[in-house]
Structures are given as structure tokens and as C-alpha cells.
Amino acid sequence: MITAAVQERENYLNASYGLKSWLLTKDHKRIGLLYLFTITFFFFIGGAFATLIRVELLTPQGDLVSSETYNKLFTMHGVAMVFFFLLPSIPATLGNFFLPMMIGARDLAFPRINLLSWYLLVAGGALALFAMLAGGVDTGWTFYTPYSTSYSNTWVIATALGIFIAGFSSILTGLNFIVTVHRMRAPGMTWFRLPLFVWSNYATALIQVLGTPVLAVTLVLVFCERVFHIGIFDPALGGDPVLFQHLFWFYSHPAVYIMVLPGMGVISELVSVYSRKPVFGYGFVAFSSVAIAVLGFLVWGHHLFVSTQSVYAGMVFSFLSYFVAIPSAIKVFNWTATLYKGSISFATPMLYAFGFIGLFTIGGLTGLFVASLGMDVHVTDTYFVIAHFHYIMVGGTIMAYLGGLHYWWPKMTGRMYPEGWAKLSALVIFLGFNLTFFPQFILGYMGMPRRYHVYPPEFQVLHVLSTAGASVLAVGYLMPMVYFIWSLRYGKMAGANPWGATGLEWQTASPPPLHNFDVTPIVTHDAYDYSAISGEVIEVG
Amino acid sequence: MFPEQASTFAPEVDHLLYFLLGVSVFFTVLIFGALFYFAIRYRRRSEQELPAVVHGGMALEILWTVIPFGLTMIMFTWGASIFFRESRPPNNAMNIYVVGKQWMWKLQHQEGQREINELHIPVGVPVKLTMTSEDVIHSFFVPAFRTKQDVVPGRYSTTWFTPTKPGKYHLFCAEYCGTKHSGMIGWVYVMERKDYQDWLSGGRAMGSLAENGEKLFMSLACGNCHHPDGSGRCPSLVGLYNSNVRLSSGNDIHADEAYIRESILQPNAKVVAGFQPVMPTFQGLVTEEGVLQLIEYVKSLSQTPAATPAVNTNAPLTPSATPTPKR
């Protein structure tokens, strides 16, 4: 089976050495790893800010940091997590690594543009990091005007510029993925034989390409307003501060689907492989991804229900917001149905998949609350909304991301992670997460506003519970850091297909050779055809 | 763990909450239960297992699309109905003006009482807040009433509620507005009718909003051009409020608070038909509170000389308040 000879086999990791071979690589797999390091870095930055926030909120008074500092903490937590961790996460790491392999291609359509995308993220991130270290920014990650354009005295422009640059990273990745899926599929790989992970990343790419430019131009206008006082958002000069909100949310709502759709793609893969069955309702899940991408562009006004947007516009946006919820529900039902009469394994990635389905269900259901106009009037701008989106972004996306990392770790590194520790950390994360964020639903309905440094004492108990949860969650996130690195040296060697999965990426060695496949695959069967897999199934979980 | 219900909207919103919670709990239990059950019932017993493919059905997909859709349409309609009524204050609502600024709330009663970070109102009487900001966007949030409305610079926004229970309720700013955002809080005091009257009479010495508006009108020399009989260079303001005005562009406009405010601060944006654009702007010469006082004064020119505030709080709790023109 696994002999020393395998260790000598050339793969993408040992094909060349040295810093230059990484920093000037055109290999999508190496670029995926470069992204992995970058986004992990920003995850810890964002996490550090979150820690300070939660510790401050243990007491009703502002006794840990000043208000100015607190306002910078929640702003920078949001900026780091949204723009430099969540938005790139799955597409740029797992998508970059596996999308070409899953369709049987040697690389993406434009490898050098792929590398450029990474450099753009790093440049944008460096600029934003500079802003954070030089004094911070305190506008909220949403930059509402006129506060951000005429009142804040912090590093708004540097941060906006950093996000602007990172936006192009996202656009180019999306462009690359779309062209790749359209033009580089292996012979026999028809659209409806594509793994659902590809469908999800494709739908995500559509949003990246169409939505991000609007954010870019919005940031340009914020820059012009702040520097040249052009008056576009300043009422004293005839401008409209709410126009900013429309422009901002026109991107930022679809952006949340950029953040969750790839996660859904991972879950489709996991649920199939660890039930050893095709995903139930494949076509419906595929179309749901595209439906979410399209409908996601029609609902931005649900962030403006109490903003002085007209009542009738509010009704239209509320109505459409319920439409966008339905495809997500369809996916949850189909994933659950996939388990029926399956052969269920409890390997760590599957535990994360279970976690995702459960927590995304809760997060998605609470979306129905905020989509309801009369309810949203009460809960918008409170901790209810914070809980809602953290259930989806953290309980959803981050769980999917971790599940995907564990699932594909053997393929990427040729090593298995330690299953016992991994299961434990999945459990710790699940418990810590719920303890952190469930109390926040209650806090929100009780009226605790968001972005509050100090608060009335009756909210303290729930805040203490939330902070306790956050400490558990932090431990849960540190554990994979440790054992993943440990596994690189000491992990069990992995074969080509430790999970008995069907994707093309599993039909090649672990780690893969430089050009992915020694021979271009020819596809003759559907995406999740387990009867076509031969042997090499190793005991797990 | 639950906020008090202190307005007519509160129980309505809470009932919607119960429905949403019910649906959520149902589906959460359904999904968690199914996952749990399937995971255990179909757990992998041997590595060589190869389950048979279960074919999907159009019927099932349609079922679990249509049922959730139906439920969401109920959620939409219910929420929209509450929202619609929240946007339609009754004609006899008591008007109170709110100016938000970093980092305090300034409130003015028509009778003249001014408050900072506090709002005293009588129980059982609909209250309409007309609000603006002097600087950045704020939001007027009273959890016990279940109401919230952004307060935006350069325009008026309104919210309304009818308090149902005397007591003291949190007022929060709910739109991040800078350093002391979490300090921009206060209290709403809902009082028994008699107590409110007592409280109110403490403020009459300051003069009502309309009276102060008249003083401001004189001191800014508005009367030089705006003669009551319309004989000046400018239109008469008598009977202006709530009327329809023909503009020089040919359009008609309804003369509400926003129109009057714009006419003071940007007089040449809309010029009345038959008049020249000669009015100077008072931007910078009058504060937002001053504008509100002027508006109240102009409103008073549309009422009979013996006009009382829109709702007579001495009257019993029946909807027989002084009629005001329909909006």
C-alpha cells in the first residue's frame, strides 16, 4: 500500500522549492494554500478583536477600553472577518484547489490572474491592517454616511482603499471560475455531472462578478466625498445619506450569499460522501444555488426597512426576501433526505456537516423573522440581527469551511488529521458557538441595541453567558490550528481516496501531481455514482 | 427575558413573534430530529456497504417548496400589515418633535415643554413623533413599544404609538452614530392623564412651540415679505399648512412639514407659481429646533384663533378630539 516509494513521488508540493517558487507560482493548488495562510491570519486578527469585545461586554460599564476604542474594535472585527476572511475563504482556498480538479482540468483558465488575485488580497489586507494598527477605523463595517464621510476622524480612507483593492481579488477569482467551468471541463463532464461544489462556486462567482464592482464604485464615492466634499451623501450640500445605504447594500446583501453558497457546496459533498449516496434532488440543489445568486440581488432594501425608505418599497423587498429563503430551505430538505437509507459515517467532516445543517436551519429561520416588516422594526439594529448573521456565517460558513478542510486535508497534504482530537474540537466548537450566540437572540428581542459599548444592567446575565461561550469557541478554533500543523509531520499517510468518494480529485494521488492528472480523465458517469468507485476504502471514525 | 408590552403595537408584534417562533421550532425539531434519527438508524455498519440509490421525486420537492412558501407568505402579510399601520398615525395624534444630535435627544411638546433624553407622554393617547437629526443618522428605539425609526439629517421621519401602560421605558439610539452612541439613551415616561397634565403645566411659562415660532418669525423679519393678506412680495402663510400649492414648474405639492422646512432652508428649490425666487435661505441662521417652532407657528395660522393643541388631554378617553384637516 503506502510505501516509502510513494513519499518520493513527485507532487505539487515537492516539484519545486524555495520562496520564489511559491510567490511566483501559477499552480492553483499552491495559490489555494497561499490563500489559506492569508485568510487564517486575518481570522485571528478578527478573532482577537472579537475577544476584546466579548470581554468588555462582561460588565455593563465600559471598563476595559474607551468608547472610541470599542467602536474601532467592532468595526475592525467586521472588516477583517467579512472582507479578509469570509468572502475569500472557501472559494479562494478550497475552490481554487479543487474546482479545476473536480472538472478534470489541469488548472484554472487564467493562472496568472489567479496569482494576481492573491496579491490583491494581500495588498488590500496590508492596507487595511495598516489602518487598524495606525489608529483604527470606527465607522462600523457598513460605513454609513454622513458619519463615515463627514464626521469620523479615523482611518476611513485607508480602510476603504484596502477593501476596494481586495474587491478586485474577488472579482478576478469569480471571473476565473466562470470561464473555467464554461470552457475547461474534461470530456464527458456535462453540466449535470458536475459536483454540487462546482455549481455552488459557479453561482458564487456570478455574484462576485456582478456585485463587487458596485461596492467598488460606492467606496470611490465615499473617498470623493471625504476628500473633495462633493456633497453626494451630505444633506447640507443637497446630497442623500440614504443613497449610500442603497448602494452599499446592493453589493453587501449578495455578498452574504458569496459567503454562504460555497459553504453549501461543501456540505453537498460531505453529506453525499459520508452517506455514500448521491445528493437527493441533485438538480434542485444545483438550480437552488443559481436561484439564490439571482434572487439575492433583488432584496437589498430589507436592510433599509426603518431607514426612511418608502413603505411600499419596504413591502416589495420583504416579499422578495421570502422568495430567496425558499431555495435555501429546499437545500436543507434535500441534504437531510440524502441521509435516508444511506450509510452514515461520523467522521469529523460529517460532524461539521451536521452542525452546518442544524445551525444554518436556525440562522435561516431567524432570517424569516427579520424579513417580516413588523418584526424587523423591533429587532433591526439589535443583537437579534447579530445572532442571526453569526448563526449563518459562523454556525454555517465556518463550520462548512472546517468540514471541507478536514475532508480535503488528506488530498491536499497526503496526511490524515488525528480523528479523535478533530471530533473533540468539532464538539467544542458546536457547544461554544451556541452558548455564544443563542443568548443574543434573547438580548435582541429584549431591546439590547448593537454596537453598544455600555448597556443597562438587566442585560448582563445574557452577555456573561455569551462571553463564556466565546471562550469555549476560541479554544475550539485553536485546536485544529495545532493538530493540522502537527499532522503535517506526524499524521498518518493518506491514500488517494481515504473516504471512498466519487469526485475526480480523488482519482489522483494524495498530494496531487503538479498537473493534477497524469492522464486527462474522461467522464462517463454522474457526479455521485458510488457503484463506480473501486476499493481503497480505509476505516475511519 | 421578555420586554414589557407598553403600546398597542407591542402585543401585535409579540403575537407575530409567537407564530414565527412556532414555525421555527417546528422546523428546527423536524430537521434536527430527522438528522438524528437518520444518522442513528442508517449508521454505517461495515465499510463495504453500498446503499441503494433513492430516487428523488418531483412531488416531494414541490411539497417542501410550496408549504414553506405558504408559511412565508403568512409571515409577509402579517408583518406588512403591522408595518403599514405603523406608518399611518391617526389624525388626532399628539405631535411631538424630536431632534437627535450627537449624543442626545431633544424633544419638544407643542405646548412648549422641552425635554432632553426624556419623553413624558400620557397613557392611551396616540403620539406622533416628527424627527430630524442635526448631524449623522440616529434611530429612535423604544423596545417596550416595539417601534423604531431612523432619524436622518436633512429630512423628517415620523413614528407613532399609543402607550397602553404607565411606566418608565428605555429609549435607545439604534443607529451607530459615533463615540457616545451607547450613551445616547433615555427614558419614556408614560403617565396617567392627570399626572401628565400636572407635568405639562410646569412648562407653560416657556410658551408653546407656536408662540416661540411666532417670536422667531418676527425676529427673523419673515413678516416683512410674508404678509397675512398676501400683499407682500411673498405668498401668505395663512391656511398654507396641509393645502395644495401650485409651483412655478407647473406641479402641485402638498404643503407638509417637509415642504415648509425646505422652503426655509432651500427656498429656491420650489417656487410658488406667480412669485419670483427672491427669498433668501435661512440655512445656518436657524437651528432644526427653530425650524420646528416656525412650522408649528405656520400650522397655527391654519387653525381658528381659539385653537387648542390637536388632542385635548383633559378630555376623556374617547376619540372626540378637536378635528384637524385630513392629510
Add this chain to the structure above:
Amino acid sequence: MANELHAETLALREQFDDSAQQKDASTLGMWIFLITEIMFFGGMFLAYTIYRNAYPNAFAVASSSLNEIIGAVNTAVLLCSSFTMVLAVRSAQLGQRKALIIFLILTLLLGMVFLGVKAYEWNQKFEEHHVPGASFHLDGTPLQGQAQLFFSLYFCMTGLHALHMVVGVGLLTFLIWKSYKGLYTAEYMTPVDMVGLYWHFVDIIWIFLFPLLYLIDRHLK
């Protein structure tokens, strides 16, 4: 199979199976990029439309202060440059190196004329005190704040467009140099094609900018 030994050339990069696939991919990629540019400019067009609707009188007066003759001349210049660009692409397809270089140079020159005229226009605006800022003043309307907003949008939109033209000029320079070196043949002229698409797009943006900024409601002056 074409995968075994990939001699990486410009006409066939190793990730592609054949040059037809590569050309296809490049073309699709460029079209998608242009769609992102539409979304990018779209935000500004939206802001302009909203404010034009809100402040029709001030915007009409401000718009009328722009020199529509110069604007029309610039439009003609850009249209001609798109024509010469098409001829350049045609020449490349036919493998006519000299013609390709000439047409690229003509396109470049016309582009520079456009930029020069734009610089002149902006200078005019500066001298007439139509540049937003402390010394802004527009005759013919008391609504100075709103008029200033028009010019802010005018400078942002034409500035963004001019920036794209400058990038286009840079791309054309690159193409001219590479054509001179003999890089493009009838088999491989994709970069010429792609820059052509980009150039036409920048032209089309101007086709929208010109009437929106210069022509609508002139009679209202």
C-alpha cells in the same frame, strides 16, 4: 492526448488543450470583465440619474454650461478610433503586420486627441469656476448646492472614463510595441482582439455619458 507534452507557447498555455479553447476562454473572460465594468460605471450612472431626477432645474442649467460642440467632436473622435481599432483587428486576423501597426497607431492618436480635448474642457471648467469647491459659482441658478452636485458627478464620471482611456492608451502602446516585434500572427492575435473589445467598451461608455451629461434638457436653459 494533448496533455502529455505541453510546449507552453503564447498560443497554447499548458492549462489549455488547444488554442481554440484558449482563445475561447480569453474571449469569455474579457466579456465577463466588461460586464463587471458596466456594474462599476452603473453605480455612478444610478447616482446621476437619481439626482438629475431630484434637481432637474439646477442640473439643466449646469448641463447647458457644457460645450456640446466639443462634446460632439470628442464623440466623433472616439467613434473613429473604434473604427480604426476594428481595422486593426481585421489586419491582425489577416496577418498584415504593417497595417496592424498603422491602425493601432491611429487608434492611439485618436485616443490621445480625445484626452487632450478633455483636458482642455476641464481647464475651461476650472477657469469658469465650475469646479466644485470653495470658488464654485454657476450663473443662471440660485441653486448653487445642486449645481455643484452636477459638476461633482460630471468630474467623477468623466474622470473615471478618462482613467479607463488612459489604461486603454497604455494597452495600445503595448500592442504597438509587440506588433512591431512581430508577435501577432493570423494564428495568434488574441491580445489585439481583447484590447479591441475593451476599447469599444470604453467608447460605448462615452456614448452614454455624452447625451446624459451634455444633451438632455438643453432647451430648458
